[in-house]
Amino acid sequence: MSFTTDDALAEKPGQLSPGWKDETALSQNRTWTAVKPDASCSAGFELPSVSVVIPTLNEAKNLPLLLPRIPKWIDEVIIVDGRSTDETVDVARALYPGVRIVLEKRRGKGAALAAGFGAATGDIIVTIDADGSMDPNEILRFVAALMSGCDFAKGTRFVQGGGTADMSLFRMLGNWSLMHVGRVLCGGEFSDLCYGYNAFWRRNLPDLDYNCDGFEIETSLCLSALRSGLKICEVPSFEAPRNFGQSNLKAIPDGIRVMRMIVMQSLGLRDRKRGHAGGGGSVAELPGE
Numbered sequence: 001m002s003f004t005t006d007d008a009l010a011e012k013p014g015q016l017s018p019g020w021k022d023e024t025a026l027s028q029n030r031t032w033t034a035v036k037p038d039a040s041c042s043a044g045f046e047l048p049s050v051s052v053v054i055p056t057l058n059e060a061k062n063l064p065l066l067l068p069r070i071p072k073w074i075d076e077v078i079i080v081d082g083r084s085t086d087e088t089v090d091v092a093r094a095l096y097p098g099v100r101i102v103l104e105k106r107r108g109k110g111a112a113l114a115a116g117f118g119a120a121t122g123d124i125i126v127t128i129d130a131d132g133s134m135d136p137n138e139i140l141r142f143v144a145a146l147m148s149g150c151d152f153a154k155g156t157r158f159v160q161g162g163g164t165a166d167m168s169l170f171r172m173l174g175n176w177s178l179m180h181v182g183r184v185l186c187g188g189e190f191s192d193l194c195y196g197y198n199a200f201w202r203r204n205l206p207d208l209d210y211n212c213d214g215f216e217i218e219t220s221l222c223l224s225a226l227r228s229g230l231k232i233c234e235v236p237s238f239e240a241p242r243n244f245g246q247s248n249l250k251a252i253p254d255g256i257r258v259m260r261m262i263v264m265q266s267l268g269l270r271d272r273k274r275g276h277a278g279g280g281g282s283v284a285e286l287p288g289e
């Protein structure tokens, strides 16, 4: 069904305020189309599907604190593993029926995320760590930011509403320095360049550079989004301490990798597109239960 602003005026004579009558939309006599609401369309628009990609390396003890808290409206959860020596994969399957397990044998969080991106089918991809430091309830903030017009929603611990309880002073200083080098060399106003809680539209994958293996992946995603002219917004997020196990991040070597990535992005030396998911051809998916 469709109707024009004239139809609306005819139906409600005298009920529209004079100010409203002066609106451009009214003077242009636009045609409006009524949308029939259904379960997935309660606000008059299609809701996007959401994939959550979780890289895991020996996170069996942490998954019980994460997976049951993933919101029920998430369409797809992808665990990217392949190098764990504990029960991570079994625990994931037991805790989250329908979870997709992607096996990536190559070392590094970047390689794992790339494999997850290749496997994801949702309109929106959200990345979240498995160690319990990120609250799955915040996913809604990221999805809302994308649905309100952003292309890339970047989690940040360093604005009002965000925070961290998981960073030593040394790492805090390193993070701060890298962020400022990133701003000077690449522009943008990121307040947090190295945080793993992010979300973006899957259709924008070709604009992003995720062709790197390690913890520099987040920096690479943000700076390539900036270079590609994507609309980026920051979303406040709180990082709690890792629940069990040890961090895989090594501040100095990984900091150097991030610095190298910033310099390469600033010089435009990066190839944005990854040839195929995982890049190394080592990606496999475990058959469903």
Ligand SMILES: Nc1nc2c(ncn2[C@@H]2O[C@H](COP(=O)(O)OP(=O)(O)OP(=O)(O)O)[C@@H](O)[C@H]2O)c(=O)[nH]1
Pocket (backbone or CB within 6 Å): 054, 055, 056, 057, 058, 059, 080, 081, 082, 083, 104, 106, 107, 108, 109, 112, 128, 129, 130, 131, 133, 166, 196, 242, 246, 247, 248, 249
């Ligand atoms: N598949 C896969 N996942 C990884 C690899 N390295 C790290 N991860 C995962 O990436 C996420 C982030 O790693 P963390 O070790 O927590 O790194 P971090 O958050 O910077 O360090 P902390 O704040 O100290 O926990 C976790 O979910 C890890 O399990 C890897 O080589 N392969």
Ligand SMILES: [Mg+2]
Pocket (backbone or CB within 6 Å): 129, 131, 133, 242, 247
């Ligand atoms: Mg962590």
